[in-house]
Amino acid sequence: MNEPMLVETAQALVGGGRGLLAMDESNGTCNKRFAAAGIPQTVEMRRAYRELIATTPFLGQCVSGAILYDETIRQRDSAGVLLLDRLVRAGIIPGIKVDRGAKPLALHAGETVTEGLDGLRERLEEYATMGARFAKWRGVISLGDDLPSRACIVANAQALARYAALCQEAGLVPIVEPEVLMTGGHGIERCLAATEAVLRALFEELEIQGIVLEAVILKPNMILPGLTCPNQRTVEDVAEETVQCLLRCVPAAVAGIAFLSGGQSGELASARLDAINLIARDGRGRTPWPLVFSFGRAIQQPALTIWHGEDAQIGAAQRALYHRADCNHAALRGDYTQAMETRPVLQRAS
Numbered sequence: 001m002n003e004p005m006l007v008e009t010a011q012a013l014v015g016g017g018r019g020l021l022a023m024d025e026s027n028g029t030c031n032k033r034f035a036a037a038g039i040p041q042t043v044e045m046r047r048a049y050r051e052l053i054a055t056t057p058f059l060g061q062c063v064s065g066a067i068l069y070d071e072t073i074r075q076r077d078s079a080g081v082l083l084l085d086r087l088v089r090a091g092i093i094p095g096i097k098v099d100r101g102a103k104p105l106a107l108h109a110g111e112t113v114t115e116g117l118d119g120l121r122e123r124l125e126e127y128a129t130m131g132a133r134f135a136k137w138r139g140v141i142s143l144g145d146d147l148p149s150r151a152c153i154v155a156n157a158q159a160l161a162r163y164a165a166l167c168q169e170a171g172l173v174p175i176v177e178p179e180v181l182m183t184g185g186h187g188i189e190r191c192l193a194a195t196e197a198v199l200r201a202l203f204e205e206l207e208i209q210g211i212v213l214e215a216v217i218l219k220p221n222m223i224l225p226g227l228t229c230p231n232q233r234t235v236e237d238v239a240e241e242t243v244q245c246l247l248r249c250v251p252a253a254v255a256g257i258a259f260l261s262g263g264q265s266g267e268l269a270s271a272r273l274d275a276i277n278l279i280a281r282d283g284r285g286r287t288p289w290p291l292v293f294s295f296g297r298a299i300q301q302p303a304l305t306i307w308h309g310e311d312a313q314i315g316a317a318q319r320a321l322y323h324r325a326d327c328n329h330a331a332l333r334g335d336y337t338q339a340m341e342t343r344p345v346l347q348r349a350s
């Protein structure tokens with residue numbers, strides 16, 4: 001294992017005051033989002049959309065890394081340049097989603113385990129040759145009356161740890177993403193308890209597999225009430241619970257923490273990330289790791305809606321994409337304010 005190189009990559013991703021952009025939706029997920037926005041679900045439209053993202057002016061000011069999907073890492077822009085090379089030229093490190101999705105967990109109705117370990121060594125080798133420098137694997141944990149089960153927590157933690165070992169062997173930094181879903185009417189304390197159990201199990205399995213934590217990025221959910229819970233909490237409550245949970249469960253050696261957005265609105269995700277970083281700076285909540293973003297929907301959604309599959313809308317969509325990235329970039333410094341949502345973005349970028 002080339003440990004110094006891995007640590008350097010991890011630091012470049014999370015240590016420089018920028019965050020990550022998740023643009024790694026599988027074809028199925030991307031098509032679902034296209035369908036909802038009234039965009040044709042074709043290979044060419046997916047390529048055009050990813051080109052729009054990869055060529056967004058100034059994106060590299062806010063984004064250190066972009067997570068791609070297998071189809072995207074092989075695609076070129078309209079000038080014939082690989083999208084991966086476009087990102088590199090913009091100062092953005094390319095990464096790749098390598099899991100093969102959450103599949104029903106045997107004997108555990110309503111729960112899933114993420115698959116994709118078979119043949120992963122060979123796939124990682126190919127992605128590394130293509131220029132990917134980090135990878136992502138997402139485990140999914142649902143909350144319900146009797147969920148999550150211990151079986152679901154352990155199965156997903158073990159898969160994440162085996163994936164992380166293969167990544168480090170191949171010279172790719174693993175992003176480990178155990179996502180406790182927001183779906184449901186549960187209170188914030190259920191999310192907190194489940195996330196703590198999941199993180200403790202995960203770090204136990206990472207330890208068993210001999211993972212170098214300095215070259216690992218954790219991609220967790222924030223600690224949130226369920227989407228339909230009547231008791232929605234303040235931004236400050238969410239930030240406080242999230243920071244305290246991570247301080248209890250995540251070893252200090254981990255390179256950094258990059259939150260998923262999980263279906264939160266763009267503005268709420270920015271506000272919560274900002275509050276998290278304000279707490280993480282003060283004495284009581286001071287954290288040993290950078291706390292950044294690795295958002296998908298919370299960065300992309302407005303741009304996708306504006307684009308609508310139309311060439312004439314590309315510029316406006318790119319400005320919207322940059323704007324969300326810029327808001328989240330400001331949140332890393334605790335500088336995000338609601339006023340940012342109404343200021344013109346290109347003036348700030350130039």
Ligand code: 13P
Nearest residue numbers: 022260261262295296297
């Ligand atoms: P969201 O921010 O849309 O949750 O996507 C992040 C991600 O990478 C999910 O795996």
